[in-house]
Amino acid sequence: MRTLKRYAVSLGYPLGIGPEILAKAMAEAPTAEWVLFGDEAVIATAFRRWAKRTPPGQKTTIVSVGPSAAIDPMGAQRASLDTAVNAVLEGSCAALVTAPMLREPGARGHTELLATRTGGREAAMLMEADGLRVALATVHVPLRDVPKRLSPQGIASVSRLLATYLEGVLHQKVPRLALLGLNPHNDAGPVTRHAAVRENALLADAVLAARKAGVDLRGPLPADALFASRAKGYQGVVALYHDQGLIPAKLLAGHAALNVTLGLPFARVSPGHGIALDIAGRGVASPRGMIAAMSFIPLLAARWPWN
Amino acid sequence: MRTLKRYAVSLGYPLGIGPEILAKAMAEAPTAEWVLFGDEAVIATAFRRWAKRTPPGQKTTIVSVGPSAAIDPMGAQRASLDTAVNAVLEGSCAALVTAPMLREPGARGHTELLATRTGGREAAMLMEADGLRVALATVHVPLRDVPKRLSPQGIASVSRLLATYLEGVLHQKVPRLALLGLNPHNDAGPVTRHAAVRENALLADAVLAARKAGVDLRGPLPADALFASRAKGYQGVVALYHDQGLIPAKLLAGHAALNVTLGLPFARVSPGHGIALDIAGRGVASPRGMIAAMSFIPLLAARWPWN
Numbered sequence: 001m002r003t004l005k006r007y008a009v010s011l012g013y014p015l016g017i018g019p020e021i022l023a024k025a026m027a028e029a030p031t032a033e034w035v036l037f038g039d040e041a042v043i044a045t046a047f048r049r050w051a052k053r054t055p056p057g058q059k060t061t062i063v064s065v066g067p068s069a070a071i072d073p074m075g076a077q078r079a080s081l082d083t084a085v086n087a088v089l090e091g092s093c094a095a096l097v098t099a100p101m102l103r104e105p106g107a108r109g110h111t112e113l114l115a116t117r118t119g120g121r122e123a124a125m126l127m128e129a130d131g132l133r134v135a136l137a138t139v140h141v142p143l144r145d146v147p148k149r150l151s152p153q154g155i156a157s158v159s160r161l162l163a164t165y166l167e168g169v170l171h172q173k174v175p176r177l178a179l180l181g182l183n184p185h186n187d188a189g190p191v192t193r194h195a196a197v198r199e200n201a202l203l204a205d206a207v208l209a210a211r212k213a214g215v216d217l218r219g220p221l222p223a224d225a226l227f228a229s230r231a232k233g234y235q236g237v238v239a240l241y242h243d244q245g246l247i248p249a250k251l252l253a254g255h256a257a258l259n260v261t262l263g264l265p266f267a268r269v270s271p272g273h274g275i276a277l278d279i280a281g282r283g284v285a286s287p288r289g290m291i292a293a294m295s296f297i298p299l300l301a302a303r304w305p306w307n
Numbered sequence: 308m309r310t311l312k313r314y315a316v317s318l319g320y321p322l323g324i325g326p327e328i329l330a331k332a333m334a335e336a337p338t339a340e341w342v343l344f345g346d347e348a349v350i351a352t353a354f355r356r357w358a359k360r361t362p363p364g365q366k367t368t369i370v371s372v373g374p375s376a377a378i379d380p381m382g383a384q385r386a387s388l389d390t391a392v393n394a395v396l397e398g399s400c401a402a403l404v405t406a407p408m409l410r411e412p413g414a415r416g417h418t419e420l421l422a423t424r425t426g427g428r429e430a431a432m433l434m435e436a437d438g439l440r441v442a443l444a445t446v447h448v449p450l451r452d453v454p455k456r457l458s459p460q461g462i463a464s465v466s467r468l469l470a471t472y473l474e475g476v477l478h479q480k481v482p483r484l485a486l487l488g489l490n491p492h493n494d495a496g497p498v499t500r501h502a503a504v505r506e507n508a509l510l511a512d513a514v515l516a517a518r519k520a521g522v523d524l525r526g527p528l529p530a531d532a533l534f535a536s537r538a539k540g541y542q543g544v545v546a547l548y549h550d551q552g553l554i555p556a557k558l559l560a561g562h563a564a565l566n567v568t569l570g571l572p573f574a575r576v577s578p579g580h581g582i583a584l585d586i587a588g589r590g591v592a593s594p595r596g597m598i599a600a601m602s603f604i605p606l607l608a609a610r611w612p613w614n
Contacts, residue, residue: 103494142490142503144454183449184549185581187410196449224553228561228580242491246531247554254535273535274492 004033004059007297008093010084010101011038014069014076016275017285018099019046024287026060027052029294033059035093038080040064050283063087077101081110085117088266095267095301097293100275103140110270111139114261123263124158126165127245127272128296129253132230134237134245135162135262146241147182147199155179155206155238156213161262162236163215168305175235178226179207179219182240186222246272255289258296267304269293311340311366314604315400317391317408318345321376321383323582324592325406326353331594333367334359336601340366342400345387347371357590370394384408388417392424395573402574402608404600407582410447417577418446421568430570431465433472434552434579435603436560440543441552442469442569453548454489454506462486462513462545463520468569469543470522475612482542485533486514486526489547493529553579562596565603574611576600 012018022036023046036043043062054060066079081101087093103109115123125136137158138149159177166175182199203220210217217238227248231237239245249257250272257272271289279285319325329343330353343350350369361367373386388408394400410416422430432443444465445456466484473482489506510527517524524545534555538544546552556564557579564579578596586592 103492140491140494142494142506144451144502144506147451184447184553185410187447187449195451199449199451223550224557225581227554228557228564230558243530243551244554246491247534247551248558250531250535251537251555251558257535274532 004031004057005298005301006033006035006093007301008084008087008096009034009036010096010098011036011043011080012077012099013073013102013275014039014042014080015073015280016100016102016277017280018275019043020050020280020283020285021271021287021290022099023047023050024052024285025290025294026058027054028287028291029058030298031055031057032298033061034294035061035063035087037063037065037084037087039066039069039076042069042076074102074104078104081113082117085114089118095297095304097297098268098270099290100271100273102275109140110259110268111261114264114268118265121263121265122157122161123261124161126162126260126262127249128258128260129249129272130256132237132249132252133162133166133235134239134249135159136242136245137238137240139242141241143241147195150182150199150202150240152202152205152209155203156209156215156217159206159210159215159217159238160213162238164305165260165262166235169300169303170235172235174216176233177210177215177217177236177238178221178231178234179203179217179238180223180226180240180244181220184222186220255286256292257289258293260300263306265306267297267300269296269300311338311364312605312608313340313342313400314601314608315391315394315403316341316343317403317405318343318350318387319384319406320380320409320582321346321349321387322380322587323407323409323584324587325582326350327357327587327590327592328578328594328597329406330354330357331359331592332597332601333365334361335594335598336365337605338362338364339605340368341601342368342370342394344370344372344391344394346373346376346383349376381409381411385411388420389424392421396425402604402611404604405575405577406597407578407580409582416447417566417575418568421571421575425572428570428572429464429468430568431468433469433567433569434556435565435567436556436579437563439538439556439559440469440473441546441556442466442543443549443552444545444547446549448548450548454502457489457506457509457547459509459512459516462510463516463522463524466513466517466522466524466545467520469545471612472567472569473542476607476610479542481523483540484517484522484524484543484545485528485538485541486510486524486545487530487533487547487551488527491529493527562593563599564596565600567607570613572613574604574607576604576607
């Protein structure tokens with residue numbers, strides 16, 4: 001008998017829809033051993049209420065960790081993520097699926113936490129959305145801070161991570177990437193003309209830096225015009241800030257958009273949606289994003305280029 | 308015999324794709340008298356090269372105005388727009404269709420020029436995109452200036468314009484509008500937490516101001532989450548800056564997205580795309596956006612609420 005692959009699953013925010021969509025998704029997920037880290041009572045309740053008949057061979061293992069979700073939900077969330085990451089780093093699980101989390105103080109989400117947790121290596125958030133692949137140069141940064149957080153080196157680094165992903169996971173040879181512009185139509189604008197000229201120069205420098213590193217990055221291209229053709233002709237897109245990348249990704253893929261952390265020493269994927277407190281516990285949450293994440297992790301783990 | 312409605316058409320930037328898509332669109336546009344203002348030589352050449360057989364009763368009138376497009380294209384563009392606007396303001400044409408223009412110095416496009424031209428009244432840019440309707444609180448503003456250009460009064464004003472449009476043109480009773488947030492997930496963020504808190508407060512004030520003015524504005528709502536459901540449940544969306552509104556509009560409608568100027572004393576519509584210098588003169592430009600604009604103007608003119 002073939003040994004089942006083991007994947008670690010973090011429960012995310014235990015009072016959100018994570019436990020519910022996990023329980024529902026198990027019936028349509030690929031056959032594997034799914035190791036769930038978290039408050040056993042929460043997981044058991046969710047499975048009793050929402051689990052469907054799973055295919056033969058599907059295996060669920062619960063590892064009870066952390067404080068009670070009812071008393072300390074943030075602590076439970078953190079313990080679930082930490083132990084799931086440990087299981088992957090130690091090699092007992094092949095890769096990581098994360099249910100949605102509540103961002104920690106300082107707006108730190110999975111991307112920031114996982115990068116820190118794995119030694120602060122270069123990492124970037126990627127959205128996989130129905131054939132559109134968007135990596136973010138900045139993630140949870142207030143809009144007013146975006147211009148000063150951009151640098152040619154940072155953008156070149158994200159571009160390289162995205163190119164490595166497209167080559168390694170999707171087997172695309174020398175993928176062509178589009179860098180989105182910062183200002184409307186890349187115009188220099190009426191008010192801060194000099195600042196906007198500098199910003200355009202910074203983006204041009206980023207393109208040069210990426211090309212020196214062997215990445216076929218083009219642009220900067222006005223974002224609205226690029227998406228009018230769904231980024232046709234480009235295998236990947238580098239967005240400069242959160243909503244610039246996430247608006248098109250979610251519009252295209254809805255809640256089936258996937259969030260992948262590029263550059264980590266192991267594969268990690270999550271549904272692109274959040275914890276949906278407004279519908280938690282009511283049984284109406286769609287497991288579509290979680291099923292998509294669980295269906296993607298075997299390929300992602302097998303081809304992950306930063307293992 | 309019923310008198311044909313007369314609509315003014317500005318040629319836009321004469322060396323862009325405007326003349327070509329106008330010539331091509333005439334065959335599929337509604338039957339009317341289309342009065343084209345611009346360099347007669349440019350229009351005649353475009354029609355000789357690209358016009359298709361028009362339906363019986365379709366009428367094209369050329370009014371030669373302005374300098375030669377070959378010698379002074381920006382002057383020709385401006386003269387075309389000015390005379391077309393005059394024709395509408397004087398009542399000889401019922402409404403205005405504009406072909407794409409090259410933005411003037413200071414990044415001023417149609418929205419800014421037309422608002423100035425008609426006495427500086429409150430105006431706003433709206434994108435009509437396959438059932439999604441997005442009005443912009445700021446238009447051609449560099450991203451770094453967006454936060455300081457927002458005000459509760461300005462956002463309430465745009466919301467009121469959008470509601471009036473939805474009621475007047477689309478016959479929606481008390482439309483529900485969504486106000487998009489500024490920062491990722493509306494988080495206060497790690498770096499300028501205080502600024503982000505102030506920004507969230509400003510948006511909350513905008514919602515209050517709009518509701519006082521009788522507009523059912525909700526939010527602010529995280530933009531990516533709202534578009535995951537295509538803004539379901541909302542008849543209109545108020546975006547805070549250019550790309551936040553135009554990325555989803557163009558992704559949904561492509562080059563058939565339409566640009567309408569809310570608040571003007573006459574109806575005006577334009578294809579949502581630009582002058583496409585890269586393909587101008589080659590005969591490959593799609594007239595889809597121009598056909599959509601010309602097909603929309605009769606309804607828009609008949610129901611325009613600010614006449």
